[in-house]
Amino acid sequence: MEKRTILAFALSFLVLILWSFLFNPSKDQVSKKGETPETVAPRTVSQSPETASAPHAALSKAPEKTKFKLAPETDEKEVVVDTPLYRAVFTNAGPTIKSFKLKEYRESVEPDSPLIELINLQQDKADFLIISFDGASASQLEKTIYQVEHQKIRLESDSSPKNLVFHSSTSGGISISQTYRFYPDQYRIDLHIDVINQSGEIVTGAFVADIKALPPEGKQSYYSYVGIVLLLDDKLEEVKIKKASEPKDLAGRIGWMAYEDDFFISAVIPDEPSKASFKGRLLPSGILEGTYMPPSISLHPSERVSSGYTLYLGPRELGILKQLGKNLERAISFGWTDIIAKPLLYLLRFFNQYINNYGVSIILLTILIKILFWPLTNKSYKSMKEMQKLQPRMAKIREKYKNNKAQLNKEMMGLYKTYKVNPMGGCLPMIIQLPVFFALFRILGSAIELRQAPFMLWIKDLSAPDRLFNFPFSIPFMEPPYGIPVLTLLMGASMFLQQKMTPTPGDPMQAKIMMFLPLIFTFMFINFPSGLVLYWFVNNILSIGQQYRIHRS
Structure with a gap:
């Protein structure tokens, strides 16, 4: 009975892994783009009290309305924006971002490894982000060729913020200016769009944001969601789409729209969140598309309307996202363990400030964690030891009443009562610890803080499996890179030693299962992040020491 504690814990862990594998979004489950009238001085649109709560609500109900198309004006040009944190390439066709490389993050731990590229789309197939003013989805716009003066913007660490301005006038007499503002020490980019109706007619449209991304091939993460997410009605909404023929339509107060993976996020955040609609699609090419569209507005001749956004392209680091002040830290979710996981992550960050x-x-x-749970685990081990003393008596009772289950249970309960032993005494403390373990499982597999964070010796990346040497051939059950999983083998050995110190169950079937558990766990952990293996290994060593102390006493 006392061994069922560890067995229950092991089975719970297996359930967690299977649940993550089976119910994590697969590759296709995440979401899948006349004469010019005389110009007069523009007048700024004013909103009535009824429409003030919706920044892009209709401004006029005049019956005469026309929709416009955007027409090309000049040749396509690229503008390079170079800051201490990233190197971005903008194009005046859209305008949009063609490339965004993070200077502090590389694809691997090798010093000559390429920088992380957040935009992985082929430009002839899709545009990463288009934000403009029109009545249709941004993906249906005729892409505007804007006028732009800069060819390169460079910011040093002590530079002041700098602006990049794109300007265009449509064939329908609409003037559009987009001003991007860059900061030397932040991943945020401010965007201000100014629209003036220079035509002689009323036009209608909306500020539409369209984002596209191509999820990585292969199986999805065990630890976090990969795809498009929204802050919808103050709740995190993961946009999961199973088929290209099944788009997802949502509506409500949208705080932001983003594409995220395990470690990075690209977000569009309206300055004034309002009620809006959202359409998520999985395109036949496998590209995810999300379109944010607030209510349409009517623009009278000479009227002006503006809209502001904050763009964030960078790491999913809790501290940075919280500092942004846009509720984007809500994108980091550890599921039902969130209430435990985030304090543990803060503790990890706190320790690292002093230890590095x-x-x-x-x-x-x-x-x-071991110190906090020491009294409970102490009680658990003592209960297991008491149960071990009763094993001979329990074996005799099982043999005597093997054909009478009711009497067997009655005699067992009488034995527990006589010796004041709780058969579940070893289980409860372990069950209480399970949420903490699951929280650490999520943290150590998806926290950007551990990505390419070295430990010692051969462990150069705590977010990757531990490998000593690199073999040119494949190894069964092992994902690349192939090598010797030294820390995982040590973890399996420590679990085997802990198993030897634990009382043997009276049930032969349980004994066989427990005998193979260290081997099973070793194979399970062989592809887990080395940070998670390190936690399990250290916890095993501490548990062995605690059990040894109890046995000696």
Whole structure:
């Protein structure tokens, strides 16, 4: 009975892994783009109290309305924006961002590894982001060729913010200016769009934002969602689409729209969140598309309307997102363990401030958790020891009443009562610890803080599986890169030693299962992040020490 504690824990862990594998969004489950009238001085649109709550609500109900198309004006040009944090390439066709490379993050730990590129679309197939003023989806617009003066903008660490201005006039007499503002020490980009109706007619349209991304091929993450997300009615909404023929339509108060993976996020955040509609699509090419569209407005001749946004393209780091002040930190979700996981993540960050080694920080966090649960686990091990003393008596009762289950249970309960032993005493403390373990499972597999964070010796990336040497051949059950999983093998050995110190169950079937658990866990952990393996290994060592102390006493 006492061994069922560990068995229950192991089975719970297996359920977690299977649940993550089966119910995590697969590759196709995440979401899938006359004569010019005389110009007069523009007058700014004013909103009535009824429409003030919706920044882009209709401004006029005049019966005569026309929709416009955007027409090309000049040749396509590229503008390079170089800051200490990123190198971005803008194009005046759209305008849009063609490339966005993060200077502080590389694809691997190798020093000559390419910088992380957040935009992985072929420009002849799709545009990453288009925000403009029109009555249709941004993906249906005739792409505007804007006028732009700059060819390159460079910001040093001590530079003041700099602006990049795109300007265009449509064939329908609509003047559109887009002003991007860059900061030397931030991933945020401010965008201000100014629209003036220079025609002689009323036009109608909306400020539409369209984002596209191509999810990585292969299986999705065990640890976090990959796809388009929204802050909808103050709740995190993961836009999951199973088929290209099944678009997803949503409506409500939209705080922001973003595409995220395990470690990075690209977000569009309106300055004034309002009630709006959203359409998510999975295109035949496998590209995810999300379109944000607030209510349409009517623009009278000479009227002006503006809209502002904050763009964020960078790491999913809790501290940075929280500092942004746009509720974008809500994108980092650890599911039902969130209430436990985020405090643990803050503790990891706190330790690392003083130690500057996330591997050591994980060890300290493991020790702290062990200290907090020491009284409970102590009680658990003592209960298991008491149960071990009763094994001979329990074996005799099982043999005597093996054909009478009712009497067997009655005699067992009488034995527990006589010796004041709770058969579940070893289980409860372990069950209480399960949420903490699951929270750490989510943190150590998806926290940007551990990405390419070195520990010591051969472990150079705590977010990747540990491998000593690189073999040119494949190894069964192992994902590339192929090598010797030293830390995982040590973890399996520590689990085997802990198993030997634990009382043997009276049930032969349970004994066989428990005998194979260290081997099963070793194969399970072989492709897990080394940070998670390190936590489990240190926890095993501490548990062995605790059990040894109890046995000696």
